[in-house]
Structures are given as C-alpha cells and as structure tokens.
Amino acid sequence: MTNQLPISSLGYVRIGMNEPQEWADFGEAILGLQASRATDGRVQLRMDSAPARFIVEPATRPGFIAAGWACEHDDFDRLVGQLERAGIALTEGTMEACEQRSVQGFVSGFDPSGNCFELYHGRSQAADTAFESPIEGVRFIADELGLGHVVLPAPEHTATSDFYQSMLGFAMSDALTLPPPVEGAPEMIVYFLHARSPRHHSLGLFNAPVPSGIVHLMVEMTSLDAVGCCLDRVNAAGYPLTATLGRHLNDGMVSFYFLAPGGIPIEVGYDGKQFDWSDFEPTVSTVGDIWGHEYQFADE
Ligand SMILES: [Fe+2]
Structure with a gap:
C-alpha cells in the first residue's frame, strides 16, 4: 500500500x-x-x-x-x-x-x-512564466519529486519518527547509525523517511538538537557539472563547506554541503536514486558514504 x-x-x-x-x-x-x-x-x-x-x-x-x-x-x-x-x-x-x-x-x-x-x-500551478535561472544552464530535479529533502533535528527520536509515520503517513527508507563524531559523544542516528515522491527520502530525522533548526536542506541539480560549478561559486564567495564532495550510500547522491546565510546547511547534489515503493524493503545501515563527504563539524 x-x-x-x-x-x-x-x-x-x-x-x-x-x-x-x-x-x-x-x-x-x-x-x-x-x-x-x-x-x-x-x-x-x-x-x-x-x-x-x-x-x-x-x-x-x-x-x-x-x-x-x-x-x-x-x-x-x-x-x-x-x-x-x-x-x-x-x-x-x-x-x-x-x-x-x-x-x-x-x-x-x-x-x-x-x-x-x-x-x-491545492498549490496553484506555475506562474505564467517558466522557471529561468539567473545562472545559465542551471536547472533542478524538482517538480513532482518536490523541492528536495530536509533533515531535521529530532532529539525525541523515536517519538518523532513514530509521529511522521503514524500521523502523516511517511514510510521508513533507511535507519543509519554512525559512530560518535568525537570520543565520548553518543552515536549518530538518522532515520530516512520517504513520501510518495520516488526520492529515497524527503525527510531525515537526526537524533540530536541543532541550533539553526535544520541539519540540512538538499536541492538536486541536473548534472554533475552543475554541482561542480556551484561548488566553485560557493568557494569563490567564501561560504564555509561543511562536507566535501562525496557520494552517499543510501540515496546515491553525489553532493557537497555548505553553510548558507541564516545558518542553513545546504546539500547540493546530483544523481539521487529514485525508487518504486511498491517493491521496497527498508534498510538498516552503518555506512553513510561510498566515498568523500569529509564532514567539518563546528567546534562550538
Ligand atoms: Fe541529504
């Protein structure tokens, strides 16, 4: 179902x-x-x-x-x-x-x-005009797949995951457990949940609080070159990277992360897998990445 x-x-x-x-x-x-x-x-x-x-x-x-x-x-x-x-x-x-x-x-x-x-x-459909990026060649994988995904802080991890599944009808895609970022800290757990969109996850829930209110927000571009060009713009403008380029294991996304104004961490990606949910079994994993994604954790 x-x-x-x-x-x-x-x-x-x-x-x-x-x-x-x-x-x-x-x-x-x-x-x-x-x-x-x-x-x-x-x-x-x-x-x-x-x-x-x-x-x-x-x-x-x-x-x-x-x-x-x-x-x-x-x-x-x-x-x-x-x-x-x-x-x-x-x-x-x-x-x-x-x-x-x-x-x-x-x-x-x-x-x-x-x-x-x-x-x-009842979202009204498009404005009269087609989307036109101010940057030549930039397009996003969005439309019926949605904006992308958010990963939210969820210190009440089990209750929050239960809430989105039982109250809002999300379904589990993957439960990821990673070792603590620093010795003595608790292990990091992210539950990845999907909506009807074929994206691997539209919502992620992280088991700790985050001051900005969001762990990250992902947008997906239409080519690896577009992601690379965006990475160049981020570096040229001096926005801090929070993870280097890499490919996630569970959704296959090739992406990098940086800190946008307002303290919003943004993941810019390409090549995310799309799923047929009628034939899907949720997974449990202990590895986040196939390669790359060296995370820079804030010291504070
Ligand atoms: Fe993500």
Missing part, C-alpha cells in the same frame, strides 16, 4: 532572516534560484514550475522555520482529522497566509521534537 502514501513531496520551506533580501541574493547568485516576488518584506524563490519553493521571511532570529508538505485535498482532510483526534494542536492557515504560500489551505503544528510542520493542499 505504500504507493498510497498521502504526502506527495516536500513542497516548500520557510526560512527566517534579519534581511530576507540577503537570502534571495544568495539564492540567485550561488544556487541559481529565481526570486519570484517580494511582498510584506518576504521574498520567494523558485526552482521549477512551482510558484515558490523558498519563502524567506523577516525574523529576529535567523534560521529554519518550517517544512511544507504537499497532499491532495481528501488526504489533507483525513490527516487533519487524524491529528486532531490524537490531540495535536493545529493552527489553520489564514487566507493571507495561504496566499503567501500559493495554496488553497494548510495547517501548521509541531512534531514531538518541536519542529514546525505545515500540511497543505
């Missing part, structure tokens, strides 16, 4: 910045996103046919605000009913907030680790 998963994909992310325009400038110059509109101090960026994938809002404390998950109207009603019966506090999106997201309706709430999630339906 896994092909009936109610959430189709990661639809959008909300990011807070002291100066939202700073993130828009970064998104255009480094990632090749296309700033689409700016209202009430917010800026929105596109990566594909969707009207907005990145919603950047004024905030006193910069960081990740929320992940927006897409579903059909009947699944939306069913999931909202399920959340309400379980006593999960939900806030219904106002008309103005729906307009900001280009959706017909949404609710927001918090998972057991305190991450804000939004569940929406």
Whole structure:
C-alpha cells in the first residue's frame, strides 16, 4: 500500500532572516534560484514550475522555520482529522497566509521534537512564466519529486519518527547509525523517511538538537557539472563547506554541503536514486558514504 502514501513531496520551506533580501541574493547568485516576488518584506524563490519553493521571511532570529508538505485535498482532510483526534494542536492557515504560500489551505503544528510542520493542499500551478535561472544552464530535479529533502533535528527520536509515520503517513527508507563524531559523544542516528515522491527520502530525522533548526536542506541539480560549478561559486564567495564532495550510500547522491546565510546547511547534489515503493524493503545501515563527504563539524 505504500504507493498510497498521502504526502506527495516536500513542497516548500520557510526560512527566517534579519534581511530576507540577503537570502534571495544568495539564492540567485550561488544556487541559481529565481526570486519570484517580494511582498510584506518576504521574498520567494523558485526552482521549477512551482510558484515558490523558498519563502524567506523577516525574523529576529535567523534560521529554519518550517517544512511544507504537499497532499491532495481528501488526504489533507483525513490527516487533519487524524491529528486532531490524537490531540495535536493545529493552527489553520489564514487566507493571507495561504496566499503567501500559493495554496488553497494548510495547517501548521509541531512534531514531538518541536519542529514546525505545515500540511497543505491545492498549490496553484506555475506562474505564467517558466522557471529561468539567473545562472545559465542551471536547472533542478524538482517538480513532482518536490523541492528536495530536509533533515531535521529530532532529539525525541523515536517519538518523532513514530509521529511522521503514524500521523502523516511517511514510510521508513533507511535507519543509519554512525559512530560518535568525537570520543565520548553518543552515536549518530538518522532515520530516512520517504513520501510518495520516488526520492529515497524527503525527510531525515537526526537524533540530536541543532541550533539553526535544520541539519540540512538538499536541492538536486541536473548534472554533475552543475554541482561542480556551484561548488566553485560557493568557494569563490567564501561560504564555509561543511562536507566535501562525496557520494552517499543510501540515496546515491553525489553532493557537497555548505553553510548558507541564516545558518542553513545546504546539500547540493546530483544523481539521487529514485525508487518504486511498491517493491521496497527498508534498510538498516552503518555506512553513510561510498566515498568523500569529509564532514567539518563546528567546534562550538
Ligand atoms: Fe541529504
């Protein structure tokens, strides 16, 4: 039944910045996103046919605000009913907030680790214009696959994983356990969960807190050269790398990681595997990478 998963994909992310325009400038110059509109101090960026994938809002404390998950109207009603019966506090999106997201309706709430999630339906289709990157040749693997994936901090690891599976209908792809980054620290565990999107995971849950509110956000480009050119732009602009180029074992993504404005770690990748969920068995792994991905952990 896994092909009936109610959430189709990661639809959008909300990011807070002291100066939202700073993130828009970064998104255009480094990632090749296309700033689409700016209202009430917010800026929105596109990566594909969707009207907005990145919603950047004024905030006193910069960081990740929320992940927006897409579903059909009947699944939306069913999931909202399920959340309400379980006593999960939900806030219904106002008309103005729906307009900001280009959706017909949404609710927001918090998972057991305190991450804000939004569940929406009725995303209006593309703006009248096709996506056009300000950087020649940049395109993203997105559209029906969704924006990419988020890996979120989940100190309440089991409860949070259970919540996304039982309440929002995600399914497990892989449970990865890695040795502690430094001696004496706990081992690192990431659960990778998929939606209906054929991406190996649209959501990852990491077993520790992260100050910026997000472990990383992944976007996928359409060629290895595009990833390499992006890496050159990141290095030239002086954004700190948080992992060198490498290939993950579970989703096969060739990628690198760096720290974007607002303290948002971004993974830029290519070549992620796509899966047929009707014929899939979740895996358990103890190796994260086939090669590369030397991580630079912050000292603080
Ligand atoms: Fe990732």
